[in-house]
Amino acid sequence: MNVKPWLLACVLLAGCDAPAPPPQGFAGLGTQVDGFAQVRPGAPLVFPRDHGPHPDYRIEWWYVTANLTATTGEYFGAQWTLFRSALAPGAEAPGWSHKTIWLGHAALTGSDFQHSAQALARGGTGQAGVQNAPFAAWIDDWRMEGTGASGANLGQLHLTAHGSDFAYDLTLNTDRPLVLQGDHGYSRKSLQGQASWYYSQPFYQAQGHVSAQGRQWHVNGQAWLDREWSSQPLAANQQGWDWFSLHLEDGNQVMLFRLRQQGGADFISGNWISADGQGQALSAEQIELKPLPGSSTLDGHAAPTQWQLRIADHGLDVRLEALNRDAWMNVTPPYWEGPVRMVGSQRGWGYLEMTGY
Secondary structure: OOHHHHHHHHHHHHOOOOOOOOOOOHHHOOOOOOOOOOOOOOOOOOOOHHHOOOOOOOEEEEEEEEEEEEOOOOEEEEEEEEEEEEOOOOOOOOHHHOOEEEEEEEEEEEOOEEEEEEEEEEOOOOOEEEEEOOEEEEEOOEEEEEOOOOOOOOOEEEEEEEEOOEEEEEEEEOOOOOEEOOEOOEEEOOOOOOEEEEEEEEEEEEEEEEEEOOEEEEEEEEEEEEEEEEOOOOOOOEEEEEEEEEEEOOOOEEEEEEEEEOOOOOEEEEEEEOOOOOEEEEOHHHOEEEEOOOEEEEOOEEEEOEEEEEEHHHOEEEEEEEOOOOOEOOOOOOOEEEEEEEEEOOOEEEEEEEOOO
16 A cells, blocks of 8 residues: 555655665565565464564555544544655664664545645654653654554554644544454465555544634544555566455445456455454455546546446445545655545445556
């Protein structure tokens, strides 16, 4: 998720400190990275330990999206993301000798606006970081913090971020279990062995307020937390991805992604998450996903903003439509990310991220 702008920021912050990764595959992440830990199946995830950073791995992120409705009826989407990137393997050092780069992305999307912001930090200075007990993730004054009886399931979070033209302050609550994606958290990303450790908390109920356009709205809705870490998440011939998190009206949740691949079939995977938190892996054969006519273009980047999704085994046949077709993140290079609404055999809301277009 969001790896390409993240990598560019890492290179800029690294300066002459360390060589940039080779530009092979999407975001330069298509080759094996010697010295870093590799994702292998069979190692169980442990909480709250795995809410915190994994310095043996090259990359990871803490990512929240929220589908929100104002008391006045307007719809919004909010995004909060913190990335950690290790420039080189080995023990961490204090101060500017620290080999870690942190990058934050935040956004607020309405039907007629998209506001986003980016924050950069070098490790070892305290400007950004993550701790697992009590849980807190921050960059500058953007924060995601466990509150109350947050515990191993991160049941309560407080989320804040702002840019020059937006802000939000949200409280997230759930009593549902975490969801391990893939095979007990081992999430394959290609047939060549690329994978990540991946878990989610898709059941948050959100409330708080958002501000933009000189106005403030009180909001409530649903939110989704994703956590991934890896050292080589993509194969060299994979050029980007389309990732969906969907809140169905009947209480079920769906996660799915398509990794677009040159010279072969796209890699597609997903998870059907029942209302009680039980996940059922979805294979590529079970998922019919295709973009429909209608796209958004920015500086030569064109991304589809309407999709058809069918999962026949679960009776799902829906069209997904962007709340705001022009929900481009104003980072370099840009990527598309924003809320989508669902119509068809079920109704609901969700989030879509598209990179590499």
